[in-house]
Amino acid sequence: MFYAYIQHHKTNENVSNIVIIGNGISGISAARWVRKLSDHTITVISSETDHFFSRTALMYIYMGHMRYEDTKPYEDWFWKKNRINLVNDHVDAIGFDSKQLTLRSGKTISYDKLVLALGSKSNMFGWPGQDLDAVGGLYSFQDLEKMEKHSQGLKRAVICGGGLIGIEMAEMFHSRHIPVTMLVREQSYWDNVLPLEESQMISQHILDSDIDLRLGVNLGEIKDDGNGKAKSVIVKETGEEIPCGYVGLTAGVSPNVGWLKESGLNIGRGIQVNSHLETNMPDVYAIGDCAEQTDVKPGRRGVEAIWYTGRMMGETVAYNIVGKPVAYDPGLWFNSAKFIDIEYQVYGEVPGKLPEHLKTIYWQHPDGDKSIRINYHVDDYTVKGFNLFGIRYRHEVCKKWILDNTHIEEVLQNLGLANFDPEFYEEFESNIINVYNQTESKNISLKTKRGLSKVLSFLK
Secondary structure (H helix, E strand, C coil), X not given: CCCCCCCCCCCCCCCCEEEEECCCHHHHHHHHHHHHHCCCEEEEEECCCCCCCCHHHHXXXXXXXXXXXXXXXXXXXXXXXXXXXXXXXXXXXEECCCCEEEECCXXXXXXXXXXXXXXXXXXXXXXXXXXXXXEECCCCHHHHHHHHHHHCCCCCEEEECCHHHHHHHHHHHHHCCCCXXXXXXXXXXXXXXXXXHHHHHHHHHXXXXXXXXXXXXXXXXXXXXXXXXXXXXXECCCCCXXXXXXXXXXXXXXXXXXXXXXXXXXXXXXXXXXXXXXXXXXXXXXXXXXXXXXXXXXXXXXXXCCHHHHHHHHHHHHHHHCCCCCCCCCCCCEXXXXXXXXXXXXXXXXXXXXXXXXXXEEEECCCCCCXXXXXXXXXXXXXXXXXXXXXXXXXXXXXXXXXXXXXXXHHHHCHHHHECCCCCCCCCHHHHHHHHHHHCCCCCCHXXXXXXXXXXXXXX
């Protein structure tokens, strides 16, 4: 388990009423861990769906790979059996002094301890027409329903924004043979996150997938068809009008905290929390996408809308709630995703622009659908990050090398250990070693040259 060093017996303290707003991965992880550790009364409130589902699987419902019921990790009876009360309602107001929630149905719920797991919302930047029908993001189950509603007979969709959400929406429409145009403000796809070579590779892959990718342009306006529905978009820079029956707004997400701005909570970009995930309000915690760390760990961000960090926060907050204090530690940064047919993995430090303290080795397959990047420190040559496209490396191996400050040359001599499944996947160790030899030809010791030469001979 995540906190294996803490005994998992249940607490004997008086039973408290724990209320969790939000049934995403962070809120549900908190509920499950509070139940494992205690006999507290647990209530989870959500107005999105009756039951917890895997948000990352939304696209696969649309594409026909899964049904909604397949995305629910737990059977519907699980919640009653584990004494976790589910309330499908919307929280309109929180009385922190009275410790009472006001629901849209008119009901009120009291709490002893409150967990805010409010998630994210799609960014809206005041574009004319952004509130029209057939315009939406891709975050909630309702967003999926909106896409489904307007897909019948759809002749073209326009997606405004890039990143991981934009490419997911593009792939969804593309799977139904619906033509897609993407308006992306960056000069190369996601180049504010990806290094230039990888960004250019993904840009080309999108174009090769018959998606109309427009780079360096912005949404100017969404035009009304006269009946309150989107009919076209105007490209800000050129004035071009692109007819479409659906507009996807995928310019990122932000913490869903706007409705709490005047509540007395300390809010920056998200709800500010300390290392124990406590807010400035007594007995109130915030976790997941809506939480903003005030004590940010090196290499991490204050707000991280990532599935695994939500799960970790849910477990951490449960220990704190039941009186077993533990600080939140997200560990080494990693992420994984998919750009249509190209899988993506990143571990450690791989910024879009290489800082002065890092050097890099980059190799790309001639076919343009695979690449390996390894970053290392300029002074001591310790490995700091891996960026992988179309190739899988083992998480535990990369993590160990980075946390152990392993020398780049030791990593290269043992790179085969990281291969996810060498029996079925082609290996490219010799390619990356050759790049390093060319990059560091003047700095490699004779001993290392001999070692790498032996590795290359073995690989051949």
